[in-house]
Structure formats: C-alpha cells, structure tokens
Amino acid sequence: MNSPGLLMVTAIFVAIALLTYGIMLIYRSRQVIRDRFKEPESNAAVALLRRDEGRDTLKKRLLYWLSLPGKMALKNQDETSQIRVSLIMAGYRQANAPAVYFGMRAMFALLLPLPYLLMITVQRHITTPTLAITFGLCGLGYFLPHFLLRMQIGRRQDRLDKALPDVLDLFIVCMEAGLALQAAMNRVADEIKYAYRDFYSELQITGAEMRAGIPQQAALKNLSTRTGVSSINSLVTLMIQTEKLGTSIAQSLRTHADFVRVQRSLRAEEKAAKTPIKILIPLIFFIFPAMLIVIAGPAAIQVVKTFLPALKH
Numbered sequence: 596m597n598s599p600g601l602l603m604v605t606a607i608f609v610a611i612a613l614l615t616y617g618i619m620l621i622y623r624s625r626q627v628i629r630d631r632f633k634e635p636e637s638n639a640a641v642a643l644l645r646r647d648e649g650r651d652t653l654k655k656r657l658l659y660w661l662s663l664p665g666k667m668a669l670k671n672q673d674e675t676s677q678i679r680v681s682l683i684m685a686g687y688r689q690a691n692a693p694a695v696y697f698g699m700r701a702m703f704a705l706l707l708p709l710p711y712l713l714m715i716t717v718q719r720h721i722t723t724p725t726l727a728i729t730f731g732l733c734g735l736g737y738f739l740p741h742f743l744l745r746m747q748i749g750r751r752q753d754r755l756d757k758a759l760p761d762v763l764d765l766f767i768v769c770m771e772a773g774l775a776l777q778a779a780m781n782r783v784a785d786e787i788k789y790a791y792r793d794f795y796s797e798l799q800i801t802g803a804e805m806r807a808g809i810p811q812q813a814a815l816k817n818l819s820t821r822t823g824v825s826s827i828n829s830l831v832t833l834m835i836q837t838e839k840l841g842t843s844i845a846q847s848l849r850t851h852a853d854f855v856r857v858q859r860s861l862r863a864e865e866k867a868a869k870t871p872i873k874i875l876i877p878l879i880f881f882i883f884p885a886m887l888i889v890i891a892g893p894a895a896i897q898v899v900k901t902f903l904p905a906l907k908h
Contacts, residue, residue: 605710662694684823685747686793699740707736751793752824758791759826760859762798763852770845776834777805797822811838826855 682692708729715725769779784798804814812835819831837844
C-alpha cells in the first residue's frame with residue numbers, strides 16, 4: 596500500500612473512532628439525565644466523594660493498563676507530589692491519577708510517531724533525517740500531555756474565577772439570613788450545582804472536610820491549594836482573618852465581591868489592549884503576503900511579459 600492510501604486508511608480509522616466516541620458521550624449524558632429523574636437525589640457530598648463501583652468498567656480497565664507503566668516512574672516522591680497537586684488543580688483527584696498521567700506520556704511517546712514510522716517503513720526510506728523526525732515526534736508525544744494538562748488547569752481556573760462573584764453574592768445572602776459558614780457553604784453548593792460544576796465540587800469537598808472534623812481554617816486553605824486561583828486564595832485569607840478578628844463576614848464578602856468584579860474588568864481591558872499586538876503576527880506573515888500577491892501579482896506578470904522579450908534581443 597502506498598503512502599497516500601495508508602494516510603487515507605489512518606484518517607478514516609481516526610474519524611470513525613472519534614465519531615463513535617462522540618456518540619457514546621451523547622448517549623451517556625442522556626442516560627445520566629434519565630437516571631436522575633428515575634432515582635431520588637441522594638446526599639450530594641456522598642455521591643461526589645464515593646462513586647458507584649459498578650459503572651465505567653471499560654474506563655477503569657483502560658486507566659488500569661495506562662497506570663502500569665506510570666507506576667514505574669513514580670519513584671521520586673517530590674515530583675509525584677507536584678504532579679498530584681497539578682492534577683487536582685485540573686480536577687483529577689483519583690488516587691492513581693499520577694500513574695495514569697505518566698502512562699499517557701509513555702503512550703503518546705509511542706503512538707504519535709507510529710504513523711510516520713509505518714509510512715517511511717513502507718516506502719523503505721529510512722534515513723538519518725527520518726529517524727531524527729521520528730525521535731522528535733517521540734519527544735513531542737512525551738511532552739504533549741504536560742501541555743494539555745496546563746491548558747486544562749488554565750481553563751478550570753478561569754471558570755472558577757468567573758464564577759466567584761456570583762458565588763460570593765449567594766454567600767452574602769445566606770450569611771445575612773443567619774446561616775453559619777458551613778450551612779451557607781452547603782446551601783450555596785446546592786444552588787450552583789448546575790451552573791458552576793467546578794465550584795460546586797470544590798465547595799462539596801470543603802464541606803465534607805469540615806464535617807469530617809478538619810478545622811475550618813485548614814479546610815479553607817485546602818480549598819485554596821486545590822484550585823490555585825489567586826482570587827480564591829485572597830478570599831480564603833479574608834475569611835480566616837475575618838474569623839480571627841470577629842468582624843462581619845458578610846460585609847467583608849460584599850467588599851471582596853466588588854473588588855473581584857473590578858479585577859475582572861481590568862483583566863478584560865488588558866486583554867483588549869494586547870489584541871492589536873497579537874494581530875500583527877498573522878497580519879505580517881499570512882494576510883499581508885496574500886494581499887501583496889493579489890494586488891501586485893498581475894502587475895509583476897505584465898512587467899515580465901513586456902520586458903523579457905526586449906532583454907532577449
């Protein structure tokens with residue numbers, strides 16, 4: 596089979612696999628909605644912290660096989676702790692998440708150069724440059740999960756930061772109504788369950804830690820560590836200081852909510868100010884050459900046709 600045919604077969608296989616995966620996701624989301632209407636809602640914290648063991652059997656087996664090569668790389672405890680913190684910031688709290696992460700790096704390092712290696716093997720064009728490209732693809736596959744994890748952390752932190760002002764408003768309403776901090780946290784978590792899933796899970800875990808006997812300050816600091824968002828870190832510091840000083844926590848939260856909204860506006864203005872500089876790169880390297888070819892191309896062709904015969908004589 597020639598290289599175009601091999602690439603065509605590979606593209607068809609990838610397209611069918613992605614289509615099957617998308618259909619499975621749609622079916623699973625609808626099945627979750629049906630199950631929710633059929634069964635009464637249980638305790639949210641228990642459902643969050645203890646999942647059904649009978650579900651996702653195929654997924655568990657896949658993660659188990661991925662974690663096998665990753666366990667061999669988990670010898671440095673300091674590096675493992677750092678990776679675990681990064682995975683928790685991205686929303687992956689499973690115990691075997693670091694092993695699965697290293698297993699995915701090994702899998703991508705092997706699978707990413709595989710189509711190119713098959714192509715050069717079929718063409719019998721194995722040379723030093725092609726081997727260098729193969730090893731380069733191996734390195735790219737090894738570092739690709741790291742970049743994807745960083746992107747996942749950034750997106751999740753952005754969602755948490757955008758949800759914070761609305762969450763603070765709900766906290767203010769609950770605190771002014773006379774609820775304690777833990778009761779207000781449970782109530783706010785129930786209200787934002789479908790609007791802000793990331794913040795809901797974090798509040799549920801914090802409330803579960805408080806119910807388990809962890810001191811309130813330690814539980815709030817754990818919330819700040821799990822999210823890694825500067826605005827949430829400032830909120831945790833404010834709540835701890837307010838509790839120590841005995842001042843009104845509702846008024847402090849109201850002031851902090853206004854401050855967070857001002858910060859969001861300033862960040863939006865900063866991104867808007869950076870937009871013209873970012874547009875210069877595609878403008879210079881992509882748009883301007885195309886416009887130059889369209890505008891000056893016909894004139895250049897006409898000049899060549901006019902002066903080329905004269906130069907020959």
